[in-house]
Amino acid sequence: MPRFDVITIGSATQDVFVKSAGWKERPDGMAPDGIDACIPLGSKLGIDELVFATGGGATNAAVTFARFGLKTACFSRVGVDEAGDSIVRQLNAERIDTTGIQRDKERTTGYSIILVSGEGYRGILTHRGAASHLDAKLFPWHRPGKIVNRPYKAKWIYLTSLGGDMKAIKNIFDHAKKMNARVAWNPGNAELELGRKKLLPFLKATDVLLVNREEAAMLAHVAPRFLEEAMKKLGDLPRQALVITDGKKGAHVRAHGATLYSPALRGKRLNTTGAGDAFGSGFVGALAKGLYLDDALRVGLLNAIGVVTHMGAKAGILKKFPL
Numbered sequence: 158m159p160r161f162d163v164i165t166i167g168s169a170t171q172d173v174f175v176k177s178a179g180w181k182e183r184p185d186g187m188a189p190d191g192i193d194a195c196i197p198l199g200s201k202l203g204i205d206e207l208v209f210a211t212g213g214g215a216t217n218a219a220v221t222f223a224r225f226g227l228k229t230a231c232f233s234r235v236g237v238d239e240a241g242d243s244i245v246r247q248l249n250a251e252r253i254d255t256t257g258i259q260r261d262k263e264r265t266t267g268y269s270i271i272l273v274s275g276e277g278y279r280g281i282l283t284h285r286g287a288a289s290h291l292d293a294k295l296f297p298w299h300r301p302g303k304i305v306n307r308p309y310k311a312k313w314i315y316l317t318s319l320g321g322d323m324k325a326i327k328n329i330f331d332h333a334k335k336m337n338a339r340v341a342w343n344p345g346n347a348e349l350e351l352g353r354k355k356l357l358p359f360l361k362a363t364d365v366l367l368v369n370r371e372e373a374a375m376l377a378h379v380a381p382r383f384l385e386e387a388m389k390k391l392g393d394l395p396r397q398a399l400v401i402t403d404g405k406k407g408a409h410v411r412a413h414g415a416t417l418y419s420p421a422l423r424g425k426r427l428n429t430t431g432a433g434d435a436f437g438s439g440f441v442g443a444l445a446k447g448l449y450l451d452d453a454l455r456v457g458l459l460n461a462i463g464v465v466t467h468m469g470a471k472a473g474i475l476k477k478f479p480l
Contacts, residue, residue, distance in 0.1 A: 160228070160309075160310050160311070161228045161229060161230045161254065161309065161310070161311040161312070162222065162227035162228045162229065162311065162312050162313065162445055163219075163222045163227050163228075163229050163230075163311060163312070163313045163314070163315055163441075163442075163445060164229070164230045164231070164232060164257070164309065164311040164313070164314050164315070164338075165214075165215040165216075165218045165219040165222070165229065165230070165231045165232070165314075165315045165316075165317070165438075166215055166231075166232040166233070166257075166291075166314065166315070166316050166317065166319070166329060167213065167214040167215035167218075167232075167233060167288075167291075167316065167317030167318050167319060167345075168213035168214050168215055168216075168233060168267055168285065168288040168289075168317060168318055168345075169211070169212075169213040169215055169216045169231075169233035169234070169235050169241075169244050169258070169266070169267060169288055170211070170212045170213040170216075170244075170266065170267035170268060170269050170283070170285075170286075170288060171209070171211060171212070171240035171243065171244070171266055171267070171268050171269070172209070172210045172211065172212035172268075172269045172271060172430070172469070172470060173207070173208070173209055173268075173269070173270050173271065174206070174207070174208040174209075174210065174271045174273055174428060174430070174468050174469060175204055175206075175207060175270060175271065175272055175273065176204070176205050176206035176207075176273040176274075176468070177202050177203060177204050177205050177272075177273075178203075178205055179196075179200075179202030179203055180194035180195065180196065180202075180272065180274055181194070181195040181196070181197070182194055182195075182274060182278075183195060189371060190278045190404075192274070192278055194272060194274055194278070194280055206273075206468065208468045208469055210468075210469035210470060210471060210472065211243060211244045211247050211470075211471065212269060212430070212431060212469075212470040212471070213233065213244075213267060213288060213317075214317030214318055214343060214345075214434050215231050215232065215233045215315075215317050216231060216233065216244060216247075216248060216471075217431050217434035217435065217438065217470050217471060217474075218315050218317065218434050218437065218438035218441075219231040219248060219251070219253045220248075220251050220253070220471050220474050221434075221435065221438035221439055221442055221460060221474050221475070222315070222438060222441075222442050222445070223251045223252055223253050224251070224474060224475060224476055224477055224478075225442040225445075225446065225475075225477070225478040226446075226477070226478060227442060227445055227446070228254075229252075229253050229254065230253065230254035230255075230256065230257055230297075230309065230311070231248055231253050231254070231255060231257060231258065232257035232258070232259075232291070232296055232297070233257070233258055233259070233288060233291060234258070234259040234260075234261055234287045234288055234290055234291040234292070235258060235259070235260060235261065235266040235267070235287050235288070236260070236261050236262075236264055236265040236266040236286060236287045237260050237261065237262050238265055238266055240265070240266035240268065241260060241266040241287070244258075244266065245258055247471075256297050257296060257297050257309075259287075259291065259292060259295050261286075261287035261290060264286050264287040264290060265284075265286045265287065266286055266287055266288075267283070267284060267285045267286040267287060267288040267289070268283070268284045268286060269281055269282065269283040269284070270282040270283075271428070271430050273427075273428055273430075273468075278426075278429065279428060279429055279430055281430065285320060288320075289320040290320075291319060291320075291322070291325060293322070293324060293325040293328040293329070296309075296328070296329075296332075297309045298310075298332055298336075310336045310338075311336065311338050312338060312339065312445065313338060313339050313340075313341060313441065313445050314329060314333050314338050314339070314340050314341070315341045315343075315437075315438065315441055316329060316340060316341065316342045316343070316344075317343050317344075317345065317434075318343075318344065318345025318346075318347065318348065319345070319347075319348065320345070320347045321345075321347030321348055321350065321351060323351070323355075326348070326359055327359075330359055330362050333362075334362070339364040339365075339397075340362065340363050340364050340365075341363070341364060341365040341366075341367060341437070341441040342359070342360075342363045342365070342366055342367065343367040343368070343433070343434075343437050344356070344368070344372070346372075349368075349372055349375050349376060350375075353376050353377070353378070356376075357394075360376075360391075360394040360395065361394055361395075361396075362396075363394070363395045363396065364395060364396045364397045364398075365395060365397055365398050365400060365440070365441055365444070366391070366394065366395040366398075366399050366400065367400045367402075367433070367436075367437040367440070367441075368399075368400070368401055368402075369401065369402045369403065369404070369433060370384060370387075370401060370402070370403045370404070373387040373388070373391060373399075373401045374387050376390075376391055377390040377391050378390075384401070384403070384409070387401070388401065388409060388411045388416065391411075392411035392412075392414070397412060397444075398410050398411065398412040398450055399411040399412070400437070400440060400457075402432075402433055402436055402437075402461075404421070404429070405421050405426070406420065406421065407419050407420040407421045407458075408421070408436060408454060408457065408458065410450055410453075410454055412450055417450060417451055417454055419454055419455070419458060421458060421461070421462070422458050422459065422461075422462040423462075424462045424465065424466040425466055426465050426466070427465065427466055427467060427468055428464070428465060428467065428468050428469070429465055430470050431464045431469070431470025431471065432461045432464050432465050433461075434464075434470065435457075435460040435461045435463065435464040435470075435473070435474060436457040436458065436460060436461040437457065438460065439453075439456045439457040439458075439459065439460030439461065439475070440453045440454065440456065440457035441453075442456065442460075442478070443455075443456040443457070443478075446478065456478075456479060459475060459479050460474060460475050463475055
């Protein structure tokens with residue numbers, strides 16, 4: 158029977174990072190990072206740096222787990238195109254099982270264009286493509302594996318964005334219960350927009366809930382500035398820990414009525430894309446290796462600083478589990 162330490166589920170994309178000094182930055186209190194990047198239409202701007210890489214929450218997290226020495230599988234959906242081939246090749250090179258990668262003959266692989274400022278802030282233009290049509294009925298635990306005629310099993314499921322597909326979410330949580338797997342969930346905007354009431358049964362079945370400050374506020378129905386109130390409202394929902402990242406301010410872990418906090422590690426920010434994936438997978442990877450919450454917080458921060466100081470969502474992921 159195929160057995161894994163972690164199965165990651167969610168998106169896979171081709172990413173293009175575009176860095177230019179031509180963006181005109183201006184303050185905006187309504188923007189997530191407080192800054193707008195303005196492009197004068199009709200102009201032609203120079204590009205200072207151009208990086209092609211693979212991304213998507215499921216593949217980014219899978220690379221962390223595999224490098225930590227955890228037996229890892231990835232379930233996602235890509236097109237029958239060069240971008241899809243590149244994603245599968247990279248996962249195979251990291252020794253990640255790709256049996257669960259679905260190939261979509263009608264849609265192209267998801268694609269993101271990341272506009273990066275000189276300070277490392279970014280805006281993303283994204284086309285979810287095939288990733289938004291991940292078919293739960295094709296997950297390998299519903300059909301014979303390649304080696305033996307039995308379904309996959311795992312100790313952990315690391316779930317990322319599914320484009321709001323409630324049937325797929327229910328399928329995953331039901332199967333996690335059957336195989337006694339723990340669930341770490343980093344819901345995407347499409348899931349969060351469904352509202353806490355609709356998500357509540359799944360939030361209570363989640364072991365580790367991973368969100369950023371704005372996402373926590375959305376779930377708690379409070380303004381982002383009321384972080385403590387959001388932690389109190391959400392803290393008792395997941396079975397083990399609520400984890401809230403707060404960008405360069407650091408991260409909070411709420412568990413059993415107590416809160417752990419650490420500021421972010423210092424480093425020159427080149428790119429923040431993938432930082433949440435790196436932190437979340439580092440945190441859960443440490444738990445999967447038997448560490449406690451405080452050390453898991455440290456590992457998550459180490460993995461995140463590696464990513465924000467490199468261009469690309471995978472370039473700075475730790476090469477091995479930190480000593």
